[in-house]
Amino acid sequence: MTNRSTVRTKKAIKHAFSELVEEKGLDSLTVSDVARTAGINRGTFYLHYVDKDDLKNQLESEALESLQERLFSNENADPDDPVDVIPYEAILGALEYVQDDFEFIRAIVGPRGDHAFLGRFRGQLGQMIEKQIAKSSTLRLSMKGFPREYAMQVMLSGIVAITELWLSNGGKESPEEIATMIHESRKLAPYEFLK
Amino acid sequence: MTNRSTVRTKKAIKHAFSELVEEKGLDSLTVSDVARTAGINRGTFYLHYVDKDDLKNQLESEALESLQERLFSNENADPDDPVDVIPYEAILGALEYVQDDFEFIRAIVGPRGDHAFLGRFRGQLGQMIEKQIAKSSTLRLSMKGFPREYAMQVMLSGIVAITELWLSNGGKESPEEIATMIHESRKLAPYEFLK
């Protein structure tokens, strides 16, 4: 239903949930807490969600779908340019969505949130990279003594680390600044940060 | 107490806890579960721990202390060699401890474990790197357009990513192999994994 009161109630639940994840952690919060904080009856919660886990899953799925959309919209990326394996356009789009849904995403990604969420996002990012590599006739994930799996994780981890820090710092920088940092970081070996 | 039965009971609790974290996740497991699985009376649990959170914290602290010890024992590292900012010796020592305490660490780091644990470990690793940089007269974390904070996180993330994957793959490789991979990864920019 896109009923007015339904929308209002669901928004209140999402807002309360985000607050509570930040405040007392996903583990500790209860359905009673959510209802109390959202200012709704506990029974009303159960009209919309099966339980706490269902709420978490629905909210996460919505966010991941939106992120997926943006990550995979990178039409004008050059298939054979290694730099475009992680298209600026796609990263920026995703970061802009993060900014729009900041309260929830910060909470769920944060230290008291759900570890699995970032794991699933990492998976999406990996798929995008795989897709870009597949599009190219010349590029592939080379080994350099690294099992393919490990190489991929190392590639992903830097991107996710930057995004996580951005979130925990409160999103001070603009999505453009972060996208640029991610872009630049791809060209630097860890030791090059030392001089 | 180092009483025989105390030691036996605590071991049973830790083992049961690790199993249950792996199986149903840290969120969902209860003290009743732990007691049942460990084959002890629920009351006995409360003779040793305040509650589930206390158990988690005690086990995590023990592990982090042991890791800290090994990370900070790197006497023969060259202060002015950038490569020794992350001394092979220290990394290997830490990985060997992980192998010893594998069941627990895999569970707590895993997708249904405690996100905060890795966060704290990341902090320790960061401190070690800061300490090594401080020892040197010539080295420092340079910017290259990166805020210091972001540079540090990118440095850390690759190391942690490799360790996480090692854990989730069941620790097939030896600590030496992983330590070598971490060592080598420091010299490669993400795009160099593509050819």
Place this chain on the structure above:
DNA sequence: ACCCTTAATCAACAGACCGTCCATAAGAGA
């Protein structure tokens, strides 16, 4: 082998939250 300390067991307690139900009130839409 003995006693005595310490740990583990068992049963019972009130309190919190759970998931469900039903009767009632409020409100949105035609």
Place this chain on the structure above:
DNA sequence: TCTCTTATGGACGGTCTGTTGATTAAGGGT
């Protein structure tokens, strides 16, 4: 205005919690 949907409020039995008190079992010291 009338109707259909959503929200409310209260009550149910059930599970888990943290604590207590009485009892049994095991360990260590001499």
